[in-house]
Amino acid sequence: MSQRVLTTESGAPVADNQNSATAGVGGPLLLQDQHLLEKLARFNRERIPVGAPPTPLRQWGSVVHARGSGAYGHFEVTDDVTDFTHADFLSSVGRRTEVFVRFSTVADSLGGADAVRDPRGFAMKFYTEEGNYDLVGNNTPVFFIKDPIKFPDFIHSQKRDPPPLPERRGQVPPSGRQEPDNVWDFWAHSPEATHQVTWLMGDRGIPASYRHMNGYGPHTYQWTISAGEAFFVKYHFKTNQGIRCLSSEQAAELAGKDPNSHQTDLLQAPDNVFAEVEQAAFSPNNFVPGIGPSPDKMLQGRLFAYADAHRYRLGVNHTQLAVNAPRATTAENYGRGGFMASNPQGRYAKNYEPNSYHGPVETGRPLSAPLAVHGHTGTHAAPPHTKDDDFFQAGELYRLMSAEEKSRLVANIAGGLSQVSRDDVIEKNLAHFHAADPEYGRRVEKAVRALRED
Numbered sequence: 001m002s003q004r005v006l007t008t009e010s011g012a013p014v015a016d017n018q019n020s021a022t023a024g025v026g027g028p029l030l031l032q033d034q035h036l037l038e039k040l041a042r043f044n045r046e047r048i049p050v051g052a053p054p055t056p057l058r059q060w061g062s063v064v065h066a067r068g069s070g071a072y073g074h075f076e077v078t079d080d081v082t083d084f085t086h087a088d089f090l091s092s093v094g095r096r097t098e099v100f101v102r103f104s105t106v107a108d109s110l111g112g113a114d115a116v117r118d119p120r121g122f123a124m125k126f127y128t129e130e131g132n133y134d135l136v137g138n139n140t141p142v143f144f145i146k147d148p149i150k151f152p153d154f155i156h157s158q159k160r161d162p163p164p165l166p167e168r169r170g171q172v173p174p175s176g177r178q179e180p181d182n183v184w185d186f187w188a189h190s191p192e193a194t195h196q197v198t199w200l201m202g203d204r205g206i207p208a209s210y211r212h213m214n215g216y217g218p219h220t221y222q223w224t225i226s227a228g229e230a231f232f233v234k235y236h237f238k239t240n241q242g243i244r245c246l247s248s249e250q251a252a253e254l255a256g257k258d259p260n261s262h263q264t265d266l267l268q269a270p271d272n273v274f275a276e277v278e279q280a281a282f283s284p285n286n287f288v289p290g291i292g293p294s295p296d297k298m299l300q301g302r303l304f305a306y307a308d309a310h311r312y313r314l315g316v317n318h319t320q321l322a323v324n325a326p327r328a329t330t331a332e333n334y335g336r337g338g339f340m341a342s343n344p345q346g347r348y349a350k351n352y353e354p355n356s357y358h359g360p361v362e363t364g365r366p367l368s369a370p371l372a373v374h375g376h377t378g379t380h381a382a383p384p385h386t387k388d389d390d391f392f393q394a395g396e397l398y399r400l401m402s403a404e405e406k407s408r409l410v411a412n413i414a415g416g417l418s419q420v421s422r423d424d425v426i427e428k429n430l431a432h433f434h435a436a437d438p439e440y441g442r443r444v445e446k447a448v449r450a451l452r453e454d
Contacts, residue, residue: 008035009042016379020149020297024375026383028293029148029300036149040301043152044309064155065121067112068104069210069263070270070277075099075126084231085223087290089128098127100323102280103210103262106138107158107178113255114262115246117205117412122215123282127327134286135235136302139213140200142393144193146382148301157186180419188428194436195394201412202397203405204243206251209265212244219284219299222292222368230369232294248412276323281310292368297382315339332360394436406443414447 006014014035021033029036074096081090089097105118120139125132145154161179187193199205207213217235224230246254254261270276283306284299293299310318316338318324325331336351350357387393401409413433420426426448434441 008038017149018147019379019381020147020301021377021379022295022297023373023377025380026295027373027375028295028371029297030377032377036301037304039149039152040305041308043155044305045312064106065102065104065123066109067114068102068277069266070100070102070273070280071266072098072100072270075124081223082225084225084233085290086226087128087133087223087288088130089126089133089288090290098327100125100127100276100280102277102282107155109160113259115206115251115254115259117200117248117251119200120207120210120213122210123280125280125282125286125324126288128288129328130288131329131331132286132324132326133288133291134282134284135217136282136284136306137215137217137235137237139204139207139215140196141216141218141236142196142199143218143298144187144196145190145298146192147297148305150190151301151305154186154190157182180416181421181425184417184420184429185422185425187432188425191390191432191435194391194432195397197413197432198394198397198409198436201416202401202409203247204245205412206246206248207262208244208246210262211241211265212239214238214243219302220294220296221299222294222371224290224292224369228369247408248415275321279314279318279321280323281314281318281321283307283310287367289365289367293371295371317341334359391432391435394432395440398437398440406440410440410443410447413444414451417444418448418451 006017008014017035020036021030022028023030031037075089076097077090077093077095080093089095102123104121105112105114105116106121107118108116122137122139124135124137126135145151158178160177161182187197204213215235215237220232220234222230223233258264283303285293285303285307287293293303314321317335317340319331320342334351334353350359353359354361387396398406398409417426417429420429430441430445430448433444
């Protein structure tokens, strides 16, 4: 039987479904990449909002970070960073900025438990005097994929298996649950995920609470000073409470006793969970002067995907909701109309620019420095770097573990991989662990064999 050809929704064949189109090797993504934008935009809209008429696909929707908790707080500058950025909220030691933070699991659905083996996401909104600055991250310093074009595929493989369409019912058994075949089949074809899989299946895979974990901005950002000099930075957030995690057995017991364990642990919950936690919208493209993007491909994809998701989920005027609106300054633009518009500019304000009526004008001062691009446009694989061969870092992480940590890691991986029905998928995953470290591979293989023979 001939191999079927992957196409866009208009029927055109897809040349490359592994790499997004960039401006040269390592350059920023291109708006002309119709296949990437189509995949991300559809992914954002696959989940029908609650209250809509039921459909066969409604309950398996692909929304990520569905189960969340939030808290208000403040960010305080403790060291002088003015040699690296002219961002106003970072301009002096001791300066405080109000923030709102939303924490969440990633792959689980809204009704899932908090104490599950899943990365934890977080999103921070800094209410600065130069506008809101949004920062997103995870509790792991690495990620499963290198290119945003694979994000919909990755999440589809990790979410609950969709029931079949009505006309195909009976051909594929509907499970409505997370399927080991899907989870491990994607990882079998994604060797770059080996490092993150090792992290997720290890002792830090189930944090005891949102307070007892570190946070990492997974992307590289650009800081600039007023003279135009640029620096690339990454953010790390270290918990003052110390790292505390749960074993698989402890997590299963806690999830049964209190599915809301992480939210219960937050001592100061928001006054209105729906208004503040569920309607909160974060987008990595909300920058302030002195901070900007890098050519980081995953960041570049999120610059489009996050804002697009909120326009669908909450409407085009979601930025006027209290939790999302600027607090230390005022939004001044020509946006009008749309669903639930409040029209704060007044009935006589103009909705075009430039104009002769003293409307807001541009500053002419870029937020960040320009990025140099080289080469041809096209779908380029991410350029390799030192220690970046898909397996090296996973092996280093394994070798850092104690004997007890290694045993728990092997048991966690084998418990899931042994449930896969296809031998070839199992073998592909085992090859990844062998490549990371020979002992790692041998131990996982032995444990999987033992479980499948029982």
